[in-house]
Amino acid sequence: MPINNSRIVTYSPAYTIVPTYECFNRCSYCNFRSEPGKSPWMSISDAESILKPLQSERICEILILSGEVHPHSPRRQAWFKRIYDLSELAFSMGFLPHTNAGLLSFEEMQKLKRVNISMGLMLEQLTPTLLNSVHRHAPSKLPEVRLQQLQRAGELQIPFTTGLLLGIGETVNDGWETLEAISDLHQRYHHIQEVILQPHSPGHQQTFDAPPFNPHQLPEVIAKARQILPSDITIQIPPNLVKDDCWLLACIEAGARDLGGIGPKDEVNPDYPHVQEQALREILQPAGWELVPRLPVYPQFDGWLSGELQTAVKRWRKTLTPVSLV
């Protein structure tokens, strides 16, 4: 049970599908978005062709990561339906879907809960100062509405992943305040399974002209986050954004215990290829850390899922997880 005290680091064997890259927000650090109406939506039959060959691999999580259509747009309903249908398709094909489609209404979240094992939304940073800089043209990044979505996930008993984007113009203290807000909500609803500490990593498309978050500072941030966050929340870091092996190990020593979804492509940071499982193992093992696959839902949340979702989760736990984690 005390997974956190053992020398285990987890990751999720994952594949990311993108319903659409079009987004009405213009976060200036984004390397993912395209202009509204300029990007075709992924069709259900295309998704089926992509997912089919993955069924014979060990991939368990389908991360559904999307650009956003404005809540008042006449195309919003069709956009939402596509995300719902893609989740349903992935589930029906034997995968465990996890959706992060940005801001959603209460009703939209309630519906997606039926076909998602867990969901996610990065808080980024709560400081309103970013509304004058990186988030000036990003209405979805209003701190209070993002926090509200985290609260609604709690009310709806949705196992949830959130996190901070580091190095986008926040102060050190802003970061602690964001972590404290996550902590407070978790103490009320006990629904946050992991917090991602995501170092801003410049890519080819963004207009935000700032250096990457210094990976040498990450261990310190992790150690402090470990003190702020309740112990049942896992800290996740993306290994492809912490290039140096020594610093990856330092991050783990400092308290990170999960490396997120590892798949063929990091859709958000396409300029930073994923380090594959075997290479990660070779970094971790000499230092005494064992790399173990996990599902997109942690065992303590299984009871929040519908009977149908629980059955699928139980099947995956048997095939993927060693006895020590069941």
Ligand SMILES: O=c1nc2n(C[C@H](O)[C@H](O)[C@H](O)CO)c3cc(O)ccc3cc-2c(=O)[nH]1
């Ligand atoms: O399990 C999750 N992993 C998230 N991840 C991690 C993800 O699992 C992997 O790092 C890869 O992006 C998968 O290809 C993110 C990574 C990013 O670079 C940016 C945002 C996210 C958001 C999520 C998320 O909501 N849920």
Ligand SMILES: C[C@H]1O[C@@H](n2cnc3c(N)ncnc32)[C@H](O)[C@@H]1O
């Ligand atoms: C899906 C998530 O991807 C993260 N994200 C967006 N752009 C970048 C970048 N250049 N570097 C690192 N993370 C980024 C944000 O935190 C967003 O919420």
Ligand code: SF4
């Ligand atoms: S980070 Fe998300 S919300 Fe911001 S522009 Fe990119 S896709 Fe849109």
